[in-house]
Amino acid sequence: MARENSAEKNSPSIRNPSLAALLSLLVPGLGQILSGRRERGVSILLTTVVLLALVAWLKFWDLAPLILPFWLYNAWDARQLVLGRRVNTTLLVLLAALLTYSVGWRVTEIDVTQFVEGAPKIRPFVSGLLRPNYLTREIEYGEAKSPVEVPCSDNPPPLSPGPELPRITLDRPCANPGEPLEVFGEGFPPNIKGELWWENTIGDQSRLRVGREFVDFQTDDQGRFQAQIVVPQVTNENPQTHYVEARYVTHVGPLTVSETTYLVVQRMGETIAQALMATTLGALLAVFFSFPAARNLMAFHPVAILLYYVTRGMLNILRAIEPLIMAIVFVVWVGLGPFAGVLALTVHSIAALGKLYSEAIESIEPGPIEAITATGANRIQVIWFAVLPQVWPPFIAFTVYRWDINVRMSTIIGFVGGGGIGFLLQQWIRLTDFRSAGAAIWAIALVVTVLDFLSREVRRRVV
Amino acid sequence: MSGRGARSLGSTAFPIPFTHTRQTQPAPQRQDRSNVLQIRNLTKIYEDGTVALHDISFEVKDGEFLVIIGLSGSGKSTLLRCINRLIEPTSGQVIWDDVDITAANQGELRRIRRQIGMIFQHFNLVKRLPVLTNVLTGRLGYVSTWRSILGRWPREDRERAFRNLELVGIAEKAYNRADELSGGQQQRVGIARALMQEPRLLLADEPVASLDPATSHSVMKYIEQLNREMGVTVLCSLHFLSLARTYATRIIALKAGEIVFDGDPLDIDDRRFKEIYGEEAVEVEIR
Numbered sequence: 001m002a003r004e005n006s007a008e009k010n011s012p013s014i015r016n017p018s019l020a021a022l023l024s025l026l027v028p029g030l031g032q033i034l035s036g037r038r039e040r041g042v043s044i045l046l047t048t049v050v051l052l053a054l055v056a057w058l059k060f061w062d063l064a065p066l067i068l069p070f071w072l073y074n075a076w077d078a079r080q081l082v083l084g085r086r087v088n089t090t091l092l093v094l095l096a097a098l099l100t101y102s103v104g105w106r107v108t109e110i111d112v113t114q115f116v117e118g119a120p121k122i123r124p125f126v127s128g129l130l131r132p133n134y135l136t137r138e139i140e141y142g143e144a145k146s147p148v149e150v151p152c153s154d155n156p157p158p159l160s161p162g163p164e165l166p167r168i169t170l171d172r173p174c175a176n177p178g179e180p181l182e183v184f185g186e187g188f189p190p191n192i193k194g195e196l197w198w199e200n201t202i203g204d205q206s207r208l209r210v211g212r213e214f215v216d217f218q219t220d221d222q223g224r225f226q227a228q229i230v231v232p233q234v235t236n237e238n239p240q241t242h243y244v245e246a247r248y249v250t251h252v253g254p255l256t257v258s259e260t261t262y263l264v265v266q267r268m269g270e271t272i273a274q275a276l277m278a279t280t281l282g283a284l285l286a287v288f289f290s291f292p293a294a295r296n297l298m299a300f301h302p303v304a305i306l307l308y309y310v311t312r313g314m315l316n317i318l319r320a321i322e323p324l325i326m327a328i329v330f331v332v333w334v335g336l337g338p339f340a341g342v343l344a345l346t347v348h349s350i351a352a353l354g355k356l357y358s359e360a361i362e363s364i365e366p367g368p369i370e371a372i373t374a375t376g377a378n379r380i381q382v383i384w385f386a387v388l389p390q391v392w393p394p395f396i397a398f399t400v401y402r403w404d405i406n407v408r409m410s411t412i413i414g415f416v417g418g419g420g421i422g423f424l425l426q427q428w429i430r431l432t433d434f435r436s437a438g439a440a441i442w443a444i445a446l447v448v449t450v451l452d453f454l455s456r457e458v459r460r461r462v463v
Numbered sequence: 464m465s466g467r468g469a470r471s472l473g474s475t476a477f478p479i480p481f482t483h484t485r486q487t488q489p490a491p492q493r494q495d496r497s498n499v500l501q502i503r504n505l506t507k508i509y510e511d512g513t514v515a516l517h518d519i520s521f522e523v524k525d526g527e528f529l530v531i532i533g534l535s536g537s538g539k540s541t542l543l544r545c546i547n548r549l550i551e552p553t554s555g556q557v558i559w560d561d562v563d564i565t566a567a568n569q570g571e572l573r574r575i576r577r578q579i580g581m582i583f584q585h586f587n588l589v590k591r592l593p594v595l596t597n598v599l600t601g602r603l604g605y606v607s608t609w610r611s612i613l614g615r616w617p618r619e620d621r622e623r624a625f626r627n628l629e630l631v632g633i634a635e636k637a638y639n640r641a642d643e644l645s646g647g648q649q650q651r652v653g654i655a656r657a658l659m660q661e662p663r664l665l666l667a668d669e670p671v672a673s674l675d676p677a678t679s680h681s682v683m684k685y686i687e688q689l690n691r692e693m694g695v696t697v698l699c700s701l702h703f704l705s706l707a708r709t710y711a712t713r714i715i716a717l718k719a720g721e722i723v724f725d726g727d728p729l730d731i732d733d734r735r736f737k738e739i740y741g742e743e744a745v746e747v748e749i750r
């Protein structure tokens with residue numbers, strides 16, 4: 001049946017299934033074309049040509065054999081067609097997809113090994129993210145110092161530990177490089193760890209080591225410790241006074257709000273304000289542009305229609321430019337800081353809201369306009385009483401939603417210098433201060449979630 | 464005024480044949496039945512080439528209740544909208560009180576429109592606004608732009624709005640949002656809005672087509688009341704001949720943009736009916 005049908009439609013036509021299969025084997029799709037299924041054949045031929053051209057252009061020769069299943073099945077397809085049997089287009093498409101996806105996989109450099117093996121590298125980042133440093137204890141730095149003569153002279157200065165605590169005492173007043181030296185500490189906070197440092201004659205400091213290990217100390221319940229250091233090499237052979245220093249950092253007092261938190265709150269406020277200013281400015285200007293961009297309001301006169309196309313075109317072009325790119329431009333224009341971000345977001349908001357507003361205007365019911373016009377109202381009254389009541393609910397809904405979007409975008413814009421929390425986040429990431437970065441990221445997530453909820457509520461209520 | 468309305472509604476016992484009632488109570492304004500509205504050679508061709516009205520001419524006397532019938536697509540809506548120029552006629556004239564509406568400029572047109580009330584099949588209320596504001600918009604042609612926009616309606620207009628809402632029996636809904644009302648109630652708000660204009664002519668475009676039969680009659684009776692007690696000339700399009708027979712003093716039938724009948728409701732016999740609605744429609748109508 002099918003054979004006869006196609007034979008009637010497109011002649012000349014071949015009726016031999018083996019010949020059709022052979023033709024398709026030589027040139028994919030040829031058998032189909034000649035047996036009367038022109039569209040199918042041309043699609044197969046084009047698919048083959050495009051796929052092979054892609055492979056050749058990218059020089060992915062090793063992938064070329066993946067065309068074979070498609071190629072072979074196409075011959076089978078030609079045979080089935082001539083025999084008037086059912087053909088499986090889905091399978092044909094899937095076989096073509098095999099090579100397509102293989103090429104796609106390689107072009108995008110998908111690398112599962114890297115994905116798995118690289119995972120540990122983000123550990124510091126994840127651990128920072130999991131321990132945002134919103135709270136911190138006040139820290140106290142402390143140190144005690146003792147002079148030591150290196151190398152030993154004939155009569156070294158006597159040991160004279162001062163009266164004030166904490167203090168450290170050495171087992172002898174002088175030592176030669178490479179010799180061990182006992183250090184006693186007292187009057188330190190109990191049960192803390194500390195570091196031992198060496199300060200040379202010109203004030204250079206280095207942390208003391210024994211072998212490759214740093215020498216640290218641990219105080220007991222009474223705030224005392226004992227440690228052994230090895231005197232480092234010195235450059236000057238004349239006896240000179242160096243210092244051994246015990247340093248410690250303690251967290252004292254209760255948990256308090258950290259500096260990071262203050263910064264995050266302050267910059268988050270900046271971000272929200274930035275989004276607020278941009279949304280408000282953008283919304284006002286968008287309202288202005290949305291009326292000429294609404295087809296139903298502008299259809300009354302050729303000049304108005306021209307204005308419609310101009311406004312529409314302008315909005316579309318503006319909308320096509322990503323705010324990130326605009327931010328880069330405005331950073332050059334007005335300098336680094338939140339103002340550049342405000343400008344970038346404003347311009348984008350005008351375009352996005354202008355389009356949405358004008359579509360809201362276009363979808364209003366004409367009935368009330370007709371009715372108000374029929375009462376003898378003038379154009380302003382018609383807009384006020386018949387158009388505005390219909391458009392302000394969607395206007396408000398779109399605007400609140402845009403604010404929500406602007407907050408999110410403003411965090412990104414900070415990365416290129418547009419101020420706000422993004423600016424801070426970007427700095428912390430560069431300084432590998434991941435706990436602070438984590439603090440910023442969680443704050444962004446919180447604010448975005450809350451705003452999303454609020455904007456949803458507002459939209460639910462006005463519509 | 465509201466008292467009069469209530470009495471009248473109670474006394475209009477339906478289904479007493481309406482023509483009879485009218486003949487026994489001639490309204491004083493109808494003594495001198497001058498032609499207040501003249502339609503001359505009206506033609507409307509839409510931009511896509513549809514000829515919706517083809518060279519229509521007729522005259523309407525003061526105080527008439529003229530019903531326009533015809534199949535859907537026969538040009539009823541177009542005709543009514545050409546009269547107050549919600550649709551611009553392609554050619555022809557509409558003359559109202561010796562003023563050529565078709566020649567009026569925008570300012571004149573607004574002053575003419577404010578005397579012509581209009582009600583619609585889908586009521587065309589501003590859904591989000593309160594009923595009271597919807598009714599007050601009937602005064603827009605009389606109130607300055609600023610006063611109306613700021614909501615500073617004159618006190619007498621507010622009073623008039625409440626009176627008219629009482630007249631149509633929904634004063635208690637004044638502060639509800641318009642879309643909270645039922646269809647019949649919304650159409651009554653539409654009538655109240657038209658009444659605010661103190662119209663001398665009422666255009667009604669299938670005012671009951673989206674209402675159930677019982678509600679339809681209650682709405683039609685309000686329109687009848689305007690016509691008989693306030694002397695408002697009514698041009699009303701209706702889909703069903705039965706309704707038209709009940710309320711019309713005169714019927715014009717349109718078919719494909721042309722007048723195929725103009726005369727007394729009682730003169731529409733079977734043959735005429737078929738002319739207007741087509742051969743097949745008869746059975747449907749009878750059944």
Ligand SMILES: Nc1ncnc2c1ncn2[C@@H]1O[C@H](COP(=O)(O)OP(=O)(O)O)[C@@H](O)[C@H]1O
Nearest residue numbers: 509511513515534535536537538539540541542
């Ligand atoms: N805006 C329009 N553009 C083009 N044709 C229209 C338009 N409005 C109505 N028409 C056509 O004009 C004719 C009359 O329509 P209408 O006046 O709405 O008839 P009715 O109210 O009797 O149903 C119909 O053929 C309709 O399709």
Ligand SMILES: [Mg+2]
Nearest residue numbers: 539540541669
């Ligand atoms: Mg109609």
